[in-house]
Amino acid sequence: MSGRIQLKSREEMRVMARAGVIVQRALAAAKEAAVPGATTGDLDAAASRVIAEAGATSNFLGYHGFPATACVSVNEEVVHGIPGDRVLAEGDLVSVDCGAIVEGWHGDSAISFIVGEPLAKADLALVKATERALWAGIAALATADRISDVSAAIEDVADEARLHPLEGYVGHGIGTEMHMEPDVPNYRVRGRSPRVKPGMCLAIEPMLVIGTPDSAVLNDEWTVVSLDGSRAAHWEHSIAVHEDGIWVLTAADGGASRLAPLGVTPVAP
Template sequence: MMGLRDRGIEIKTPDQIDAMRVAGLLVGSTLELLRSSVRAGVTTGELDAIADDAIRSGGGTPSFLGYHGFSGSICASVNDEVVHGIPGDRALVEGDVISIDCGAIVNGWHGDAAVTVPVGEVSAAAVKLMQVTEESMWRGIAAARLGGRVTDISHAIEQYVRSAGEFGILEDYVGHGIGSEMHQPPNVPNYGRPGRGPRIVEGLALAVEPMITLGRPDTEVLEDDWTVVTIDGSLSAHSENTFTMTPRGAWVLTALDGGEQRLKELGVPFGGR
């Protein structure tokens, strides 16, 4: 049975993790469809419609639509918009970068992931920002061990980002537990000392999502009460995957291959079924 321990943390059975994998695959395939749909001239609202159709056609329900009143099936955040951008009539232009955050519910279980995608040719600084952000996410996941602590992930993310150059790491927005709800305990910060926070145990599922900027990490929320932007106007990127630990290793539930390729490249065991 699913149990609750360590301040409300939800521990899933293997069958429940398998159900989360179904939701995760739907999120992963939807994000790949959206990645291929990004181009100059497309609106964030058009991307939202593509996502909504893909999620529903796949037997899921968008996690975000109606969440605390949110009006989109994805979050679409462009350039200095870090997260929680509301899709609408904004048309993408060459040189933009767009963070697309996608969540789906299948049979009561959630998947949550995000990618940042260039629109045509973008600056070298933007390319590096996206690469560092995505790689830091993978480094964080690769640092997780059964019996370890949640901030082992946080420390690995920060360590990689700091080693890669002068970037800002958002501190007010963090990763999270996930399962029968989209946002659950524990928080997964993208910075901090290792060896702290709840233990990583079998059946715990976490969404790891570094949010990195080319400038300072300070942000504000726009008048729409959702869109988070950098105060200094600097470019930002966001990468996210949902993963769990099995006795064999990490299993990235929202990656189409379960994260097998990237985990093996980082020298850690793949735990997928």
């Protein structure tokens, strides 16, 4: 440990990568299940099956009382949506966030997509821009001196796309717990942020909205919605930093295919 920030060995990072690839497969299964007429509960069940069949454990189920394996958020719901009997329709914008634990080490990732065909160009642009912001942040981490370098890269993409990072919600450290120090904001903040050090593992997760960056929590005490009802997207990966570079723990190729155009070559721990 370094202060409150947990530093991992390469061996521990490799276990986290095993958890991360399971999460990637769970998200892919949830997306495949997301057809018009399916329920958000169907997506949760698909993710749950993948995690269970891999012999891993969900880190969402029971977390502070959360009742499902995945968060499934639809349209104006930004994050922490509780899956259930809501029926998905053509053109819905869906974000799925889930995680897994292997040998006590956590993985956490999220994707956004449109069900069927998009009904508005702005929705597809939002999904793509939020994903670009994620990869810009990851690429910045490869050479970052401080966490604020990652935050600035994310905000720059949001500004270019004329979107707004959700205020008050940030990325985080990850390791033997799902949420650990340090915070990884999706926007510039005042003051000096922690230095990036080998051994850090971070969950970078931009949450961008078309309208106001203000939000509210519904009566279920979980689901976060945009205050003005505008649509939102959420992308996330868990990334390891070691002496020789970075590795995206929740991508089977370590992020190589998406980082190559940004001039970054990930290195396995």
